[in-house]
Amino acid sequence: MNSARILFSKPWIWSFAATVIVWVVTVLFTGGASSLGLSQAALTFAAFSVIVGIGQMFVITLGPGNIDLSVPATMTLSGTLALKLMDVQDSMIVVGLLVSILLGFAIGIGNYVLIKLLRIPPIIATLSMSFIIQSTAIWTNRGLRIKPPEVLANFTTSSLFGIPNIAIVALILSGIAWVLLEKTIYGRWISAIGQSTFAARMTGIPVDGTRLVTYILCAILASICGYLLASFSGGAALNMGSEYLLMSIAVVVIGGTAVAGGNSNIPGIWGASLFMFLVVSMLNTYGFGAGFRLILTGIIIIAVILVAGGRRANR
Amino acid sequence: MKISSGTIRLIIPAASLALLLAAVFYMQPRAMSYTGLNLLFNLAVPIALATVAQMLIMAVNDLDLSMGTFVSFCACVAATFLQSSPAIGVLILLGAIAAYAAIGVVIHIRELPSIVVTLGMSFVWGGLAVLILPSPGGEAPGWTRWLMTSRPPFVPMAIVASVVIAVVTHFLIMRSSVGVLIRGVGGNVRSVERAGWSVIRIRAGTYALAGFFAVLSGIALVGLTTSADANIALRYTLLSIAGVILGGGEFVGGKVSPIGAVIGALTLTLAGSFLSFMRISPDWQIGAQGAILIVVLALRLFLNRLEKREKSR
């Protein structure tokens, strides 16, 4: 009884409940035949949203106005650049990953330099940055589609004990992020900054340093995701990141992270990511056209927020 | 004479627009004509209207991420229903405005983050647009076509319309007693509430007004392009936000400027033409737009600092 109440006071429980319902509804339609394939697909595609979602969540935790719109462009550039560099050679896999991470590092710094130097809201700074990154990606890509190294491609598309490797990677990254958020000083700091930047500054928290690290973290996660996604889908495409702009924000909020900042949670990102994928596949299964699918996706997002937001309002 | 801080906020966007215009004229002197100006600012009208709509939402400390899909939706309605059976078209658009008001109410009552609700709505509007026009097509109603392509004497339509939009919205939002309430909600909700106003109604009204301007934007867009498709205005979401910011508006605190927003929209429109005059490789067109945005904002920061130094002296 008491544990049930604790469970229901968690903001992430709603996204998981919704996920289970959608999963059941979809599986019921196919008479249970698709349950394994559906779950695997859901885990794989959710994993990509989870990786970018975690980065976005750290940024959103920093408080009102903090958001990273350069996520999709970063993914695209990272995927393009890494594949070009690796040039189908298995020996370059690690180098490619390192370059991706380095790229994320640089973009994160670039984002924060713009925010800090120009004193502009992050939404505009990261948007301007994303234009530049996107152009660089177009310039690098030149319409060529380079395949990923075979080992990497196999790794991203296979699974271990039935769990897709990508999902395992995302799980490990989530674990690290959880420790970072819940157990470390850094986690306390970003939460404090999200609640009141000035108060955080006056308790000795190095606000700019912490925010810089957070933007770097977000960009690195986006880079890693771009690297994995490009390898998974057999090559980088210029629009491969585009759907992750709205997705990365949607999963954070549906997952129960406070948009006002200071309060975040990682399990919710998983719930929300699984949910977002399952909704689309459920609508596909039921044979809805693209228009209906979009409308229903939107309505469900709003409905979930209404339920979850209501909980938050009662706090 | 003391210059109000609102006027100072306008100087920067106006100066950036003038600078950009001068650069364009320098590179392409032929643009300095009736036809040239018309071409340069042709697409400014729908962008300006969408920017004003976004500005209204930002005046009450919210942000509308569905602006692009909503304008697309309105354009689709305008190119189909409004053209074939005007009564139904008008009803649909009125319904859309009512939906905007409803969104405002929901956001207010449940204290939801506007970014997320409008994010959800962007899917809804996008889906509706796809349902109405699964493939590009439709036809602009004759009167919008006439209005948008009319050629008033001396000054091109795009500029006349922009001035009209700026003046009308300035009176509505900066001068009228209703506009004060809208900006008051952005500045300090509690004080408006304590003064006995219904903030729900103000917010609903603001959203409805924003919806109205966005509908006008969709109609104007169709008037220019003659046909529509479901993705016609997707970039308006980011353009409108950038336009408000370029025009000296702020994300929170009810600090907005309708004249600035229109100028911001004109600047963004001009930036596109500027880049093609510069013969920048298409690869870098988007990047250069980002760079222009950064330069203008840097300029604004610099001038703000200058002003502050003057003040403290």
Place this chain on the structure above:
Amino acid sequence: MPGVCRTTNDVSRMNDVTARPEVVAARGIKVTFGAVKALDGADLVIHAGECVGLVGHNGAGKSTIVNVINGGLTPHAGDISYGGNVGQHGISAARANGVRCVFQELSLCPNLIVNENARIMHAELAGWNWRAKALALVERQLREIFPGHGIDCDSTVDDLSIAERQMVEIAISFAGLHDRPKLVILDEPTSSLDAGLAAQLMAYIRRFVGEGGSVLLISHILGEILSTSDRIVVMKDGRVVADRPASEFSTRTLVEAMGNVVREKEWLRSSDKRGGTAALSMPARRGHGLPFEAHRGEMIGLAGLGGHGQTEMLLDLYLSRNGNWWPARKGEIAFVAGDRSLNGTFPLWSILNNLSIASLGNLSSRSIVDQGRETSLGDGWKKRIEIRTPDMENRILSLSGGNQQKVLFARALATTAGIVLMDDPMRGVDVGTKQEVYEILRSEAANGRTFIWYSTEMDEIRLCDRVYVFREGSIVAELVGNEITEQNVLAASFSGGEAA
């Protein structure tokens, strides 16, 4: 208090007043927030033509009953009537019955012009020339309350000083286009005003009351309450514990009625601790005045009129010794905020997290926070500074204002910092809490901690070893030991001669 003429027959005036019609009557009001009884059967009746002073500690229920009267809060039990009519309640009903309220925190819209703010407060300002009407209304009222104010009513509120904002808000509340307000509630109206402006306001209150209006005055400055009110209501623990004519009270009896008998202990100043190198120093501000210096174990007061550069100096001292990009290797300096909601508490967090945030470096190994050590730190300080809560895991906002302030003190004192900066931290804190904190400060200073204490209250300045008096952004006088007297501080704050 100048400008207020007291008649000798206060009691008979009282009797006249009670015969007048009721403007607002709240009877048997009960309000609970969770387990906390904010109001426990409180009665408050205000008649036409009287000024009622309302005093009580933090948590006594003053703000709550104000919120009930102005319609912002619906009581769980009890009746509220406006002008004798029961049954209507809410913000609009209160306003329709002429009740206006000036809140403790400033509540203008900072992005609007002064006259636009008047439009927000006065719905009847509409139509084509509403701007001219609003301007005339505000300017007339400002002239009437604060003659010679010098406020430009065409400027944005953002551009006004805090005192000017408070003046504007007060003026807008007293103004009326068609009807003047019947009751104006003033919650700490003089908190940002200097003595001259406060006196003008008090004088105006008397005129307003004399013309038949009513005022409910809440202030921690008992002198204001005593000289301006006709009647004083004392609240304690959600009830009214005394309700008598002002003439029957004195400062001492008021404090007694509030429930805390404060005996001013003369505390022995330790010997002069100056000597050796300074623990903290700063050259003269803005190139004139005296330099600042602090030594180990000293308690240094920053005095002078409010807003003359004390807070700015504290911020400079703090920020210059605290990186914004990299955590300070070892925290040598801590800060106690005065404005809790602005730069003090983290509202989403528990009391414990709020307390430990500044000392996380000492509570963790390899950046991982040791929760056991954190809890024991919290329990230790809960006992030492007496934070009144059943559980340190409760949210910080479940505490009363005074207890939240204690948490902020504990946050600073729990660090290893040798220097503690305090930015008027006792603002709006009840007397009991103050005494408890003073004790702890003394013992900490005896252990070698340096305190730099900006305070607007003379009693606190007198506790210091050494006092710097500020005027117009720089230090104009240094007082040591027995030189620290109200007279000396005032003389330095106001003196017009050469500063250095």
